Amino acid sequence: MHEMSIAQSILKIVLTEAQKNGAQKVKVVRIRAGQLRGIVREQLAFFFEFITKDTAAEGAVLEVEQVPIKAQCKPCEHTFMVQDYKFLCPKCQSKDVDVVEGMELAVKEIEIE
């Protein structure tokens, strides 16, 4: 139920924002989700639709922007995009790397009426 709890936290943020801005209706919700979060888009959209019923966000479109994984090599400080979950520095072949992008999960923008 990973996606369900994510959908709930998104909804909470969205409804708080909507209320703050005196919105009647939320039209679009855009989120940024790091690839490492392993979110299944369809499942998230399904749960989101389910829990937004009878709220200001009912019928809102959920757009998910996937953030690819980026890592930095500790020994040589080279920054690179991680493909196929291979955490290996392409420059010096070190496996001693830090993930610098790809873990984020945030509501980027909402469109209201």
Ligand SMILES: [Zn+2]
């Ligand atoms: Zn390196």
